[in-house]
Amino acid sequence: MNKLASRLKGRSELGLVALLGAVGVIVIVDAASITVPYSQSDPVGPKTMPFIVGGLLLVCAVLLAINVLRGGRGEAEAGEDVDLSHPTDWRTVVPLIGAFVLNVLLIDTVGWVISGALLFWGSAWALGSRRYVRDAIIAVVLSLGTFYGFYLGLGINLPAGLLQGVL
Amino acid sequence: METFDLLMQGFSTAATPMNLLYAFIGVLLGTAVGVLPGIGPAMAVALLLPVTYALEPTSAFIMFAGIYYGGMFGGSTTSILLNTPGESATVITAIEGHKMAKAGRAAQALATAAIGSFVAGTIGTALLVAFTPIVVDFAVSLGSPSYLAIMILALLAVTAVLGASKLRGFISLGLGLAIGLVGADKVTGQQRLVFGQPLLVDGLDIVVVAVAIFAVGEALWIAAHLRRKPLTTIPVGRPWMGKQDWKRSWKPWLRGTAYGYPFGALPAGGAEVPTFLSYVTEKKLSKHPEEFGHGAIEGVAGPEAANNASAAGTLTPMLALGLPTNATAAVMLAAFTQYGIQPGPLLFDNEPDLVWALIASLFIGNTLLLLINLPLAPVWAKLLQIPRPYLYAGILFFATLGAYAVNLQAFDLVLLLVLGLLGFAMRRFGLPVLPLIIGVILGPRVEEQLRKSLQLSAGDISGLWNEPIAVGVYVIVALVLAWPLVMLAVRKARPRPVAAGADVPRAPGSPATNDGGVSGSAAAGSNAAGSKNDGDASGAGPTGTDRGTLGGSGSSGDSSAGSDARRRADDIQHERENS
Incomplete structure (x- = not known):
């Protein structure tokens, strides 16, 4: 059991290796597709830096793969509210991301006041708050407050969306 | 004396009622976010960047100065009362500070931390005033090759010296540099890593990157491992110190300051090393070594002073060279660029009012912190009780708002989420955040200096080391790289x-x-x-x-x-x- 868990943990870090490798390859391929004539005023050109960065990423990917396979492991970050004794709680994270995505999809059509309130309420729910009414009141106050605060204080017009004309 | 006149001018700018108000807000906000778990000063400045667009740059930076010092102060409150330091710089404070609090001496621990922070911050800022113009004089004589070398040193130092794993530091740096590449090349206009997406042509907005990595990534990470049992906070009254405490504190304050400032000013100094050195020194010198480990006041006074002095030190390379060496300085530097202000040695010539007002407001902010925070400590302690769902939902809410308000594009929120997930993965796999953010900020400037250097030498590669200072810096770079092997x-x-x-x-x-x-x-x-x-x-x-x-x-x-x-x-x- 323990062994399996530790093997799985090692494997998840290999995903990071894949990500690094992919980013490195993309950076290099993208740079290679740039065509610029050699210019006396810019001997370095726009391709050099991406090649260096892509190379760095690929080297890091290889070294990380070796490191992980030899038992190396990145140490997860600790913090005041972080309890590393239990594994990643996807039941909190996935709904949280859901609330975030919902806001991205809705913000331009229904406006910030509604989508922002949904974002706060949904996030609070995902994080375990079950006082629905109080959460909703705080959410609406926050989103209305920021809407008017940005409009009056900073001159930034957040989208009013469905409530256009009401606000 | 010229410096003194400029500083006085800075005070006259910073001391207008409006600017004092911003300093006050900054100090309050900074302390609040420093106290709140999960939010550090870097995240606070990042979240505030969009809000400050409507402000004068001077007012904005006065506020940032308050947040910068306030955050340091708030962090120590948390580590004394909760014993779970949010950042590495306050780890040492927690060792003795929390023991003191448990023994019923929380008031004294908070007092020595606050007064020590004030002493160290004031001396540190004075040193900043004394040394920064000297560094500037030196820096304006540097050409592109030397600049390039210094920036490479800063990148390497932040990547390879700080943090536990060098490899993981370099991974983070590489990702940051890659993010910095996105957009149209400034010289040729060629598009890089744009993928036909017109919204990417201008590059990734540094505000979005900073908010994503610091705020969204952090909130998601904490959500994934949220502590279900709330931590017990030690209740505290108004901080005060007795005569004996003063006697035992003032020397550690001064010694801590002496450790903190130089380390902060070095490219990879940071606050960890000086706080630790200060702790070890105090333990050696103390007349009560047996109290160490059970709540010795020297062990709070020294490291806390070192922490704040190092924060002041960090501002020296940031203002004089445009080199950020900690996360908050990096985000503040991003704010300079957002205002179209070019950081670096010319800053003192081009924006003297801004720079000296900023420095003057550091003195003001420091004093405000002491005046406000001693009576307010019990209030700050209450902040620690805020329900966690609201705290982290609030962070996500304001992160979204901030990133959206920059361009009013939902696309920025997609970027925010993608980079936030990257920030989550980085915390999961132990990749340090600092090299990434420094890479994003310095990467384009490194490229610019690289191209300038070789442009001047007409493509001859020796143009990279044709200045003696550049050669010297590369020798140091080589030593930094070779050191682990040695x-x-x-x-x-x-x-x-x-x-x-x-x-x-x-x-x-x-x-x-x-x-x-x-x-x-x-x-x-x-x-x-x-x-x-x-x-x-x-x-x-x-x-x-x-x-x-x-x-x-x-x-x-x-x-x-x-x-x-x-x-x-x-x-x-x-x-x-x-x-």
Whole structure:
């Protein structure tokens, strides 16, 4: 059991290796597709830096793969509210991301006041708050407050969306 | 005396009622976010960037200055009352501070931290005033090759010296540099990593990147591991100190300041090393060594002063050279660029009003902190009780709002989420955040100087080292890179080379002669840490990479401080190479 868990943990870090490798390859391929004539005023050109960065990423990917396979492991970050004794709680994270995505999809059509309130309420729910009414009141106050605060204080017009004309 | 006149002018700008109000808001906000778990000063400045667009740059930076020092102050409150330091710089404070709080001396611990922070912040800012113009005079004479070399040194130092694993530092740096590449090339207009997406042509907005990595990534990460049992906070009244406490505190404050400022000013100094050095020094010099580990006031006073002095030190390279060396400075630098202000030595010529007002407001902010926070400490302690769902939902809410308000594009929110997930993964796999953010900010400037250097030499590669200072800096770069290999060789030859030096007498208060501190701390480390990570060239050993953040949170404070000691001792060796 323990062994399996530790093997799985090692494997998840290999995903990071894949990500690094992919980013490195993309950076290099993208740079290679740039065509610029050699210019006396810019001997370095726009391709050099991406090649260096892509190379760095690929080297890091290889070294990380070796490191992980030899038992190396990145140490997860600790913090005041972080309890590393239990594994990643996807039941909190996935709904949280859901609330975030919902806001991205809705913000331009229904406006910030509604989508922002949904974002706060949904996030609070995902994080375990079950006082629905109080959460909703705080959410609406926050989103209305920021809407008017940005409009009056900073001159930034957040989208009013469905409530256009009401606000 | 010219400097003095400029500073006075800065005071007259900063002391207008409006600007004092911004300083006040900044100090309050900074302390609040410093106290709140999960939010640090870097995240606070990042979240506030969009809000400050509507402000005058001067007012905005006065507010940032308040947040910067306020955040440091708030962090120490948390570590004393909660014993779970949010950032590495306050780990050491937590060791003795929390013990004091438990023993019913929370008021004294908070008081010595607050007054020590004030003393160190004021002296540190005075040193900043004294040294920064000298650095500027030196820096304006530098050409592109030297600049390039210095920036490469800063990148490498932040990546390879700080943090537990060098490899993971470089990974983070590479990702940051890649993010910095996105957009149209400034010289040729060629599009890089744009993928036909017109919204990417202008590059990734640094505000979006900073908010994503610091705020969204952090909120998601904490959500994934949220502590279900709330931590117990120690209630506290108004901080105060007795005569005996004053007597035992003032020397550690001064010694801590002397450690903190120079380390903060170095490219990779940071606050961890000086706070640790200060702790070790105080333990050695104390008349009550038996109290260490059970709540010695010197162990709070010294490290806390070192922490704040290092924060002041960090501003020297940021203002004089445009080089950020900690996360908050990096975000503040991003704010300069957002205002179209070019950071670097010319800043003092082009924007003297802004710079000197900023420096003056550091003095003001520091004083405000002391005046406000001593009476408010019980209120701050209450902030720790805020329901966590609201806290983290609020962070996500304001992160979204901030990133959206920059361009009013939903696309920025997609980027925010993608980069936030990257920030989550980085925390999961132990990739440090700082190299990434510094890479995003310095990457484009490194490229610019690289191209300028070779442009001047018409493509001749020797144009990269045709200035003596550039050569000198590259020698240091080579030493930084080669050092682990040298240490590895030395360790293989002689397994415990430094353990004998534990009783070398130290010269207090002088960072230039820190041999005693080094050997003392290394010796402490060799007892506790054993030889687990000795043969690990990349510094990524499975167990030897304890950054000490957990160390402050258990009763095992002493032994983990020991294992930190070994790594710190290594770091310090680097520093001595650098200087």
